[in-house]
Amino acid sequence: MYPCYLFLYALSFGILSADRLCVTRARRSSMASATEMVKLSFQENHVVVNNGIVQITLSNPEGHLTGIQYKGIDNLLEIMNDEPNRGYWDVVWSPPGSAGTKGTLERLAGTSCEVVVETEDQVELSFSRTWDSSDEGKLVPLKIDKRYILLRGLSGFYTYAIYQHLEEWPSFNLDNTRIAFKLRKDKFHYMAMSDDRQRNMPLPDDRLPGRGEELAYPEAVLLIDPVEPNFKGQVDDKYQYASELKDLRVHGWICKDPSVGFWQITPSNEFRVGGPIKPELNSHVGPTTLAVFASTHYGGSDMVIKFSQGESWKKVFGPIFIYLNTVSDEEDPLTLWDDAKNQMSIEVELWPYDFPASVDFQYADQRGVVSGRLLVQDRLISGDDCISAKGAYIGLAPPGEAGSWQRECKKYQFWTEANEDGYFEISNIITGEYNLYAWVPGFIGDYTNSTIINITSGVNIHMGDLVYEPPRDGPTLWEIGFPDRSAAEFYIPDPDPIYANNFLTNDSNRFRQYGLWDRYSYLYPDKDLVYTVGESNYNSDFFFAHVLRKTYNDTYVKTTWTIKFNLDNVNESEAYILRLALASAHQSNLQVRINDLNKDPVFSTGKIGGDNAIARHGIHGVYWLFNIKIPCNYFYSYGENLIYLTQANNQSRFQGVMYDYIRLEALPTSIVKKF
Structure with a gap:
């Protein structure tokens, strides 16, 4: 297996923990020095970044990912697709007052390319565009700044984006936004998003008329004459592969010849909407891999992000990590999934990353911590005594009514689970004002603490014991x-x-x-x-x-x-x-x-x-x-x-x-x- 140096280090010392994090960061620098430096080159209409392990190619100035070269494969992305339809950011948006959850699909293309960082250890590129009045009705009224980062010694790359709406810009609805990767259908046939949901997958051709029969809606297709007969009679529907956000940390595809894994790793859900158990799409037939940041899936029109004229807004989506791995010919390619899970654990421990160059991405020392203990008092069960809120989901989200976090979709949320005794700690919270929310399995309703929690850089707030009294009027x-x-x-x-x-x-x-x-x-x-x-x-x-x-x-x-x-x-x-x-x-x-x-x-x-x-x-x-x-x-x-x-x-x-x-x-x- 060709793991990155972080994985070698994690295996040597066991699962990474917070007290080892600073050691890991130091080790990262020293081990990278032994590998090939990161190189940047400009070609006609393209930018190429290479660290000796992986090479990525981006269209210039649009910033679409057109090529990923790894382990002898000239391109992991679908070479039969046009360049803008391989790796791209997109949005679905609509005019203000629009009914429903569907609008205009727009692939986000930059109009300028900037080299933000160029050293031996890191290259960060920015592809941006700014909306102006000539774009009204044609382009989503946002400033878009898409970033790509390649680090020395890492088997993969990072991407994130900053969206901004200025006060003077028109109102609109943002229904969905995501990044999508279309992989080669001749290479990637095995999909995995959990230990109990992974398998060889049908081809996209199997969904075409004659080979597939559309069922109750276009996403669901009965395979009646698939290229591989063993899929005959099965249903392919991307919603069958959805996962709750709390479980949606790593997913992707395996190519078995040669043995290569393509994995999308999300180290934090702070920039996603709807809370920890909102289901979301991930990988599906294509072969396609998605990182969905905001959507109306499993939420409906309540999850449409609505902007008014005069409203100022900015949000950072990501970074996410695209991890590539391989094994020798003698090893089982399916072990690439286990390696991807280990790499996911490493990325989670390293969050928030210390290398993104945007001033809008806050590092660990700029963030805050909130801790405490949640108890439950149901007088008809425990009398005047309180019991621990074991397994409670506890989070910070923008101020609102109890349960409002379910439908909040503009800002950031931070969630954790209480331990056996109800204690919790929420770390790495972006500066801002929040309420604390919770719900407890075994009890109905929502808890909210109406106190405004003001997170400033470096703050550590201990809230003490909090008591949730679930709805109860009689036995x-x-x-x-x-x-x-x-x-x-x-x-x-x-x-x-x-x-x-x-x-x-x-x-x-x-x-x-x-x-x-x-x-x-x-x-x-x-x-x-x-x-x-x-x-x-x-x-x-x-x-x-x-x-x-x-x-x-x-x-x-x-x-x-x-x-x-x-x-x-x-x-x-x-x-x-x-x-x-x-x-x-x-x-x-x-x-x-x-x-x-x-x-x-x-x-x-x-x-x-x-x-x-x-x-x-x-x-x-x-x-x-x-x-x-x-x-x-x-x-x-x-x-x-x-x-x-x-x-x-x-x-x-x-x-x-x-x-x-x-x-x-x-x-x-x-x-x-x-x-």
């Missing part, structure tokens, strides 16, 4: 599910055999199979789901998504789920709270009725959501929590009661919700009087 009469913002614990059916992909059959990936929304109609062809408290099991009897039913003429009708339960001694001094926590909603109107389907609903969400997680093989999207007061006269005393949950919108097959958790509480008399 639990019954509950369905486990509150973790996911529908994974509910019943996930086997796929239709016509669409089954064998590599997604393990339990952790069952929900990724294509077409599971229609399996509800297969299981419940005439009557809807009925769940009996005390008898039914939510793991096997509660379908993972409340979807519409497909009828014999291919129309979709609204569905009503029924929860059956008994209540003892209902009287006029009692009231109840129904807690409905949703893991996802897409253009849904969820209505709640009690004991009589012909009456008006006691509660209706109205039309909510647009995360499209059902269609995109997700197990959650954006989290919703509804706390519904139900007067006692809606219930029967000493008998069976029914709660009807109706998904009332049926304009398209993908409208529906996923439940995270449902709980019925009985309110004490003292609470009832407050209502």
Whole structure:
């Protein structure tokens, strides 16, 4: 294997830790001196940078990556594509007030090239362009500065970009932005993004008409006559490969002849949007590798970044690291994945990097730290005592309401997980003003600390003990599910055999199979789901998504789920709270009725959501929590009661919700009087 010098050092001393970080940085300099220096050359319409291990070629002045030379392969990028369609940054943008999440796709091209750093150890190039009034309606109104960095002795390169909107520039919507790499389809056939999702992949040709049949949407294609017959009958859909941001640190492709790996490593998610569990695209058939920085995927129109005239904004996206590795002919090429994971750990430890030259990228000594302990107090579980918020997700995001971090998409976020005792430390926080947010698996709702946290360079803020009191007004009469913002614990059916992909059959990936929304109609062809408290099991009897039913003429009708339960001694001094926590909603109107389907609903969400997680093989999207007061006269005393949950919108097959958790509480008399 030809690993970079950082990997050799990490293997010698074990997994890198913070106290070894300064040693690693020093070692980096000394070991680089033994390798070939970085060289820069200008050719007609191109810039070439070479460190003796990898050579990259960029169009000048556009800054598109046109070539990557490594280990005897003249170009890892798809040579059959035009040069601007190999490695590029792009955006999707639209005029202000635009509805939906689709707009104009623009490949970001620079108009000038600048050598920012040129030494024996490092070359950093800038490809930039500045919007002006002559570009109105044609180009996204942003100043774009794309950077590429090649370091001495490293088997790979870095890229990042600075986007800026000036006050005097017009308003617009930014729907998506990313960097994409199109690799050679004759070389890269094996894709990996996790230990349990990696395999040989179909060719892009297999998706073409005649070889592939488009299914419910263009991204999903049934392979009917693939070039390699073993893929026949499988579905290819890029959304099946999506990952939560917290898990999206490394992904990429392996070429087996010669043995070469191409890996996209993201050492920090601070510049991404939507928080730690937002799903996002990564690698897919092409062979394509993406670094998506902002998108509406699994979030919908709430994730559109909206700029107004008079608004000043600047953000650094990246750097990300493109890591290249190889093994000898005698070694298993699939071990390149393990090496890529090790390199990812090294890059995470080295964050924030100390080499980007932009003044907009903050180094470690310019950033701050926040620490403390989060506790949970649920008086009906632990009385006046507090319990540790074990495994809580705790983060800093711009000031806002509880849970607002889910939809915040302009600035930076910083997240960590609390340890067994609820202690946390969030380090390397960019200067600015934040609120602290959290949510705790096992408890509903969102925690926020309304204190404005002002991060200045070098600050270390200890917040002490913080206490989260989750929503609770009375004892639990019954509950369905486990509150973790996911529908994974509910019943996930086997796929239709016509669409089954064998590599997604393990339990952790069952929900990724294509077409599971229609399996509800297969299981419940005439009557809807009925769940009996005390008898039914939510793991096997509660379908993972409340979807519409497909009828014999291919129309979709609204569905009503029924929860059956008994209540003892209902009287006029009692009231109840129904807690409905949703893991996802897409253009849904969820209505709640009690004991009589012909009456008006006691509660209706109205039309909510647009995360499209059902269609995109997700197990959650954006989290919703509804706390519904139900007067006692809606219930029967000493008998069976029914709660009807109706998904009332049926304009398209993908409208529906996923439940995270449902709980019925009985309110004490003292609470009832407050209502």
